[in-house]
Amino acid sequence: MLLSEVGYARPSSVDEAVRLLAENDGARPLAGGQTIVNVMKARAAAPDVLVDLADLADLRAIATAPDGALELGALATYAQVIASSEVKAARPVIAEVATQIADVQVRNRGTVGGNVCSNDPTNHLPPVFVAAGASMTLVGPDGERTVPAGEFFLGVYMTAVGPGELLTKVVVPARDGAGDGFSAITIGADGTCIVNAAATVAGDEARVVLGCVAATPVLLTAAAGAGAVREAVRAAGLDPPSDLHGPAEYRRHLAEVVAERAVAAAREET
Amino acid sequence: MTTTAPEQVEAPQKGFAGQSIPRKEDKRLVQGQGVFFDDVKRHGMGFVHFVRSPYAHAGIVSIDVSAAEELEGVYGTLIGEEVAAQTDPFFEMSTPPGSEIRDYALAVGKVRFSGEPVAAVVAETRELARDAAELVEVEYEPLEPVLDAVAAAEPGAPILHDEAGSNVVWSGTFEWGDFDEALAEADRVVKIDRLYFHRFSSTPLECAGALVEYDRGTAQWTLHCNHQMPGIGIVWMAPALRVGSDKLRIVTQDIGGGFGNKITLHPYFVALCLLARKLNRPVQWTEWRTDQHTANTHGNERTFLDVEVPVRSDGTMLGFKVRAFDDAGAFPRYEPLGCIIWAQVTPGCYRWRHVKVDFTQTCTNKSPTAPNRGYSRMQQLWFTERVIDVVAHELRLDPVEVRKRNYIRSDEMPYETPNGCVYDSGDYARCLDIALDLVGYDKLEERRKDAESRGRLLGLGIGSTLDSGTNNFGQSQLLNPELQFSGNNEVATVRLDIFGEIVVTLGTTPQGQSHETVAAQVVADLLGVTPDDVHVRAGHDSYWNSHAGFSGTYASQFAVTGLEAVKGATLALADQIRRLAAVILGADGPDDILLKEGMAERRDMPEAALPFMACGAIINVNNAGLPPELDDVTLNCRYVYRPPFQVPDTERKFGNLTLTYATQIHACVVEVDPETGVYEIVDYAAVDDCGTRIHPQIVEGQVHGATAHALGAATFETFPYDEDGTLLASNFYDYHVPHALDMPPLKTGSIESPSPFNSLGTKGMGEGGGAGIHAVCAALQDALRPVGSPIVTESHNPYHRVWALIREPEASRAGIEVSER
């Protein structure tokens, strides 16, 4: 509670938002605020200026592109994602995962963009987007650029979003017969994540992405059979963190289990 | 949810007692109209922020508050040196060396746990107070911390309190029966090298805090706060502040849960008193969640070493021997009472006669401990339940049969335990049967097979516990014969006012226990009115005369002490009304008057009746000409209930330590995923016997809550520290309390075995005995039999520990040994 003094601006266009982010040292976008406001309460890390994106209505949209890709506006809330017929049709796993994020109140405010940009290792969406081969659209002073999800997550709380840049949408390619799956072990029902895995299976090949075992999501590819997936996780030589919810060796073991389960779920969807 | 019909041991009561009437507290609380301390505001009040130590153990080299004081909007500061000059250390209950400990409102000279307050800042807004606190410069000289109770007792351990010269707060031996004789009688002896009960707390949703005003003219402080035991709070605070107890007025209305965690708030409150006086303005402090977790209080952590249990071939256990180490944290505030409170339930539910306990409590560089729902007994009961299940497992006996063989029988009640406690009534075996029925025990093997077919391991576990209520504070003399505490008391006033209003004040400080409602039921029955006619003052105010030395809401006692006080005061009022009415109505005497439907009427002539309103008016405003025999009739009656206690025998450490014993027998069915250690409670039954129930719905609500706490502690809730002494669960992300989806469906059942030791037949029951923790441990041990039969030796079993048990069952069994005699 009781934040440090902070500057606040509420731009009415993406251009203005980008300008504010570029012009103000230590500026940070404010979307749903369900992570950053908490971080600011602790005062350990704080932005100097919050650029509130609330009025950028365009960024709330969820749409299907002509090529069948799912376009999730950065400001789309989890609640919107869960209710979206586009998501259900294109990539139902995203809605399924969104229902497991925190609780109703957080899902009413928290956004897709906030989830990926905060990039806490316990977040559910980063592995899903990496597995599905999504890409992130960033707008900055020099225009727009696209970063593949696999290159977007750079470290704990660190992403490819550069100074003065803003994530506007996440584009998830059409499934094209692939199947998606997700599995997580959490503290209690839908509590903080201990380890999670997302998988996308196309044909006999599985892209498995593990969360919570490293600073960023860990991508592995394997043949989509249980033994091969476990072998691939073992071969990855994971060095997960230890904390009160589980020592490293437990996370290492769970990684195999959730990877296998996510792949099994993905295969069911193919 | 299933509820078995209560089996009445006596004829059902008539009247409102025994019925689940609507709660009087609800109307304001469901509308957000409760008054919690943080809702109280005063003109010009300043907000307090405490500067806290990041070190678990460090010397304080210097504190510089100048930059903070220069910030605009800052009213002032307080540091340890001022506290040391203006107050005396809090009273310590222990004998040397524990009694040498000097505990102040702020750290003086050194810090002894991470989160300990070292300075306080007061400012115009909450935010500004925090801004200013960041400007306080404290220079520390880090010292090595000691974080384990057993290690703290070893020679060479870092010493927390130099003035005590030792980390030992209290240590002593308890010997009842003849343990050597029991060994000689036994066919086998089971040895367990270590059992460990973890650190957690009930974490009430409302954190602690107060708004403190100082009146210069009367030199009196008023604390609008959520202290749950103001009687003892004042006993700590007044001498420290060097004033008489009347200079501290403690006011509470609604309190957002306490569970014991709001009993030792005196260090914070003394700091607030000093600030209010120094700055001559009201000061307000609201603890944060992080503060509550790091620096309020935790439940006692206990390690049981070198356990020996002599057993006969038929499974009869003769007693036990154990060395127990209790971790008091950095300051023994309510401690060392925990070193004796466990003895209220020495043998648990069992007929064990030969007991030898070596008990040591030490200070460590962790948050201080204090009473926490099930205080000190929960640890002992977990120990007894673990002993039962470990012994049953090792001797290949059925845990149900072993319990029934060793349970104290209903025909033995009242039962004197080896240490002189008297279990008043109860029928444990019958409660167990009901619990087993509720979880479908007869179908257990089929369910195991079904779970197996789904790749799951199913197990059943039992937790048999007691909730000993109404403390005999004389037990403190078993720790320190010099202490001048004994017995117990609680107070109530009941009066009939000018317009016939029946107004009740209580000495208690409820935090959800529904005292307004339950008191009204008792008063209504005795005065022949309805609970709606009875106005029970919300909250507590020590300035009224409804205040006794042990007043408060703690230790499962309201149903006995609180209600006996209410009953005593009401009977006195009823007697006065009858005497008054007899005179006015010309009856033969008070016995000729019947109180009914708000009237005092002549039994022989019902048409001659005096409304209560008239009685109130006559005494209060129309009293000329009343005869002298009514001189003492005030219609304002105060009664202090004193339970019938003796001072225990300090030589033998023997005597009755509590008045009533409620029973909780829980049965739990778990399913474990052997691949991950993740488990789920798939069936759960809680059977409760708290004697006569005044309000069954409220009783059941307490059972639900106590069960939720126990299940949370069993799986999720723990306060671990890293090697530097930093707490690793300082918020609700890492300290995961059960949410609605985490709670299994609860089935409840009950029987009523009225207590013969109080006039209402009631027993305190709010704390429970942590039965859920024991039941989960036992169920896990049962479920894991097919994967190497690991033994559960710790009270907290998160998924990763269950996985470790599955992976290395032998490691868990290494400390268990069975020897033939």
Place this chain on the structure above:
Amino acid sequence: MAPVTSMHVSVTVNGELHEREVEARRLLVHLIRDDLDLTGTHIGCDTGNCGACTVVLDGLAVKSCMLLAVQADGASIETVESLAGPDGALHPLQQAFSDRHALQCGYCTPGMLMSAKHLLDHNAEPTENEIRRAIQGNVCRCTGYVNIVDAIAAAAKGEVSA
């Protein structure tokens, strides 16, 4: 617009328009409790886990400790104080909570009621699991949720005492 550290905020709370100059860093819950004196909304944690501060903002249940007051500029907010009728008649959820003993200390109750109201506004016939999911973001330390779940189900079915 250049960033500001304090700004003028208009919010409609329980149908009444309030205007205040508010620091950008002030949390909505402090605006509601300290500035508007609506103390029914409570604070139980520092991290947005407990839900005691739940209010309904523009039709959605949110935790008012996870929003800055300036973010609520122009919004319409309902707090627990809005539930009972002007005549003092309790909302069916409030009545059901009392009937079923769904509260003990009452500290979590306002947030719990607002989450329950949000549920019933969007789902008139929730299953038990839907009820549990709806209040998953609200911590209660007294009841084990048993009677809360019962009470919400009863309110949904109209099974409340008159």
Place this chain on the structure above:
Amino acid sequence: MKVEGTRSYAASREQVWAVLNDPAEMAGLMPGVENFELLDETHWRAKVKVPLGLGSMRMSIDFEKADSRPPEHARLQAKGKGVGAIMSMETEFDLSEDGAGTAMRWQADVRILGQVASMGQRVIQPIVNQQVENVLGALDRRVSAKAAGAAAGGPPSSG
């Protein structure tokens, strides 16, 4: 928490040493240094604003050169204070000749106390790793620039 590693540079030991042992140079390597103050030969102080993604963490860090055997071994102690965090770090470097270049063996023992440590157990290790990587990356660049500068006949740096 201990982190360690080895690094090699296409520069002489003296060049690497010069960078590592010049407080001003070191300050240039650390992310987010806002203010730098030399207290005496072996003590200096930096006010930093460490970028952590979601915001920055302000810290005041006191450095002490604890041990120094040019051009092969140095030990540095740092104590930092921020809101809710106390950081202490002991770093050691050992430089050895490696053909024409230099090999560096380094280790750091980092301890973090306070609320940040309490909340961030699971992320502190990766965050520390990230910060170390940042510093080492900057060191690489600085040393190469120095080596290139020296090769181009630039002025020798003072120790």
